[in-house]
Amino acid sequence: MSASGTTAVDVHGPRAAPRVVVRRILIVDHDREIIRVLSEFVAMCGYEAHKVEDSRQVIPGAVELKPAAILLDMCMPGKSGVELLGELRKEAPESPVIMISGQEDIALIRKVFRLGARDYLVKPFEFAQLKRSLEETIAQEAKVRPLEENRTSEHAEESRNFASVAEYLGAYRDSEHGQLAFVPISFAAEYLGMTPTGVTQLARRGEMREIVVNGPSKRWIGIGISSLIKRHEHAGEFVLHLAHRVRAELESLAAQRRTCRLLEVMVSVGMNPRVPQQRRIVHDALEVLSEESYRGEGFLLSALCSMTSLGVPSNNFFGLAVRLGALRAGMDHMGFYKDQIRKIFRRFRPAAAEESQGTRQDTRVKR
Secondary structure, three states: OOOOOEEEEOOOOOOOOOOEEEEEEEEEOOOHHHHHHHHHHHHHOOOEEEEEOOHHHHHHHHHHHOOOEEEEEOOOOOOOHHHHHHHHHHHOOOOOEEEEEOOOOHHHHHHHHHHOOOEEEEOOOOHHHHHHHHHHHHHHHHHHHHHHHHOOOOOOOOOEEEOOHHHHHHHHHHOOOOOOOEEEHHHHHHHHOOOHHHHHHHHHOOOOOEEEEEOOOOEEEEEEHHHHHHHHHHHHHHHHHHHHHHHHHHHHHHHOOOOOOHHHHHHHOOOOOOOHHHHHHHHHHHHHHHHHHHHHHOOOHHHHHOEOOOOOEOHHHHHHHHHHOOOOOOOOHHHHHHHHHHHHHHHOOOHHHHHHHHHHHHHHHHO
8 A cells, every 4th residue: 555545456368468656535424325435426536435334434444544535425324524634634634635525615615625625515416526636636636745755945044953951042042033933823823814824834945934942741843933024925926916817807796787796706817716725815815806996996806706616705795895884884795795796897898899889879869
């Protein structure tokens, strides 16, 4: 059994055949009939299906199996799917998780994506949808993992591990400008708008300095303050750059009198909707450009991509409108949204349409 979620099978025949790599999928559900159906379909797709019905066996199974993907049902007895997802991201971070649920709850969907889920499938779903989700999740993991394992940038932050508190304090005293000062990982996660797991992964890739201090009965792990601030500044610069690209896409949509969902915009600017951190960055970019458009032109440009799969604008959009003072208490939310769309379409009306309207107005005046 390898560490990459695959099993190597020797195929013997008249001629020496290549080794066939079978990817393992862990299916977690308390309903045996659903497990049977999913296992059969997963096998038909060429994967090796493994089943877990007891929530207590999920973590041990994932750690031992190291599957290429995990299908995790939201409603498990003993522990909820959300609790299990959080534990899986800590104990088996190399295995991406696809959540399966009968609830199309926007707040719940946001929560599981923040916790690190790669996809969220709502029952009942088509087998083609599951097949596509598995293929895309596994392909994305195959791209990301080598980058995480092989990144050796000359600008990598050096992590430090101290054998004792005294050793750490001595090094801190001798360091320049508090280079060894650190904060807890949870603090860094809050500052960057990430999960603690995401911060830990950045540190392991050398993108932030991790500092470990070992005591006789306790161990402290944190992120160097200087590298944390540097990371935040770089993230801010990237968000501003991304905001200009997103604005260009939205203005093009407005000229065509079209709206879209957020994932379409993300794909158009080269971001992956299935990666929670990238979704957060795009939301930050939308907030930046919406504040610019509201202050300068009186509308929130992000209205164009705020519609959810439920056919209503997202809570993020209305929350931003409230923070900017555009949406006030007592105002009709849907009425506000429709007014924003009208203003945007009017602002980015193609020149030809304006000339045509002007001609019609001239004709009416003459008559």
